[in-house]
Amino acid sequence: MTNTLSKNEAKYKFLMIMTFALIIVAVLISINAGYMKIPIADVIATLFGYGNPQNELTIFEFRLPRIFMALLVGLGISISGAILQGISQNPLADPGILGINSGAGFTVVLYMFFFQGTVFMTGWLSIFIMPFAALIGGFTAAFLIYILSWKNGRVTPVRLILVGIGINAAFGAGLTIFQMKMEPINFMKAIVWLSGSIWGTNWTFVWMIFLWLVVLIPLVLYKSRVLDVLKLGDSIAIGVGANIEKERRFLLFISVAIAGVCVSVGGGITFLGLIAPHMARRLVGASHSKMLPLSALLGALLLLLADTLGRVILAPMELPVGIVISVLGAPYFIYLLIKTT
């Protein structure tokens, strides 16, 4: 028994170190790759302050913010997905069920529709306004879903999911109506946003998201035992003395806060929130204290790889990262599903 336990422990440590090492390799590759290739030696020289000004500009102002953004968003979306799968007791849950995707998508499409061609759309301001539009939409949808599933002082997982389906469908319908009326150029923009792509890649946003996650993620890790209990079902959770209503509301709030911010700069990438927790669970088991950190690292790695590939494959055209992540993540996810029981 202790033997298997320590074996599990060793496996977990090994996987964490491996994933971390892979992330570092991926960062180096991602700095190196792109429309303008920078040799690895130059990359390292520039990172330590010995590069030429052109490489410095490319790396510090364009590539690095985007890389950090991808890592942070990937990390956030997977943690948020893991929390949701735990509290809704549903393996199909991803941040999308809370309406964050459809709400954000709806406001972004509305914004594109009403401001197309104006200064707000084309100027530098749009970089800042778009994420905020998305954030407002995402939070509104999540808030609506929570309020509507509230009854007699309780929010049951089943009702949460059902109301989520309804609100998502309503926002999706609004989305279709406006999308069909759009000009082709904006239509393409909307499709790219909805499929997920990393937005607002400058240091201001990176810092904002970093601070946001630094506050919220430790709270989640602290609650990982509560998540373990909640996942067993309401009656058992009450039986072992968890204040399920309070805990669930708190965790839900954190999950929405994390996912909302990530979606506002990343668009529709919630598929990552579905698969990263499942991958981690199949690799190290269901205990959240191990599964959460691993799924966070896996999510960061996957999103960075997907973003890099999306930049490179059709360069100078960009493929939305959400698409690459499905093409990249789905086969591995299916492989894990086949291999493990």
Add this chain to the structure above:
Amino acid sequence: MNTKSKNLKKTTKEFKNPFTSSAVIIIGIVLLGLSMIVSINFGASNLSYQDVLKAIFHFDPDNSSHVIIRELRLPRAIAAICVGAALAVSGAIMQGMTRNPLASPSIMGVTSGSSFLIAIALAALPGISYLGLMMFSFVGAGLGAGLVFGISAMAKGGVTPVKLALVGSAITSLLSSLSTAIGIKFNVSKDISYWYAGGVSSIQPQHILFAIPFIVVGLILALILSRSISVLSLGEDVAKGLGQRTVYIQFFGTIAVLLLTGAAVSIAGMIGFVGLVIPHITRFLVGVDYRWIIPCSAILGGILLITADIVGRMVNPPFETPVSAITALIGVPFFLYLARKEGRGL
């Protein structure tokens, strides 16, 4: 004693009596007939209700309004009902089989498979005919469902509901991403979206004749399976304990979903909401017995879609609002009301 009878009452309430279910079916059929007549009557050229009835029962090929009814309006109404019924029933099968309230026909890989092949067809063969696209869509539906079921069957421990749902969402995401990528690369994404938001507006008699056999066979298969799906919806262990061969049921259930959704998607595009929500609404109304859920879902799905089609034509004439959006806007308030009232999932 007292508590026992109370419990018994509670159980019978869970399995609502056949009275409610029969009422749903009878009222539903009447509503279907009425909305069909309204749907046929409503449109750019004014027709009287007598014309509608005459055109159906005493067809006169020289009368132009009779021709309009026979060639345009009637096919459209029939298509709306068939598509609604097919999607609702396949949604019910999916939710029963996977025991998951989030399951919908699209999760079986059917719609994404079809959109994948449609994207390929639009990119590789520009100017392809409508019937050609329908064929592609149907083949794609088969491909998607085959992949999902094949992969889940290959997995260690065989097909389980959770695995089916997970593989389904992975394949769905993979295929729809590939079709979006094709759309972006070959600049056909707006065409793809139009095809999927299309609804039943451009339907022609021969399209329906192509799809109806599949839908009829699918519905019959669903009715035959309904008993086993009720058992399966109690959980796989229970089903196995009762001596059910769950893999066969899952296999034939997949075939039924494939036939129904494949046909519906190839004539009307992606109308996801019907398959997701009608089974829930039906379950709220008639209880958890799939022998009632399946026929009632078919009727309610038909009603929802034909009403949405009528409303879509009325909102902003002469333009048509996508029927997929209207179904959601009509269905959501009702669905939310029921979800709050009962709060019971499966």
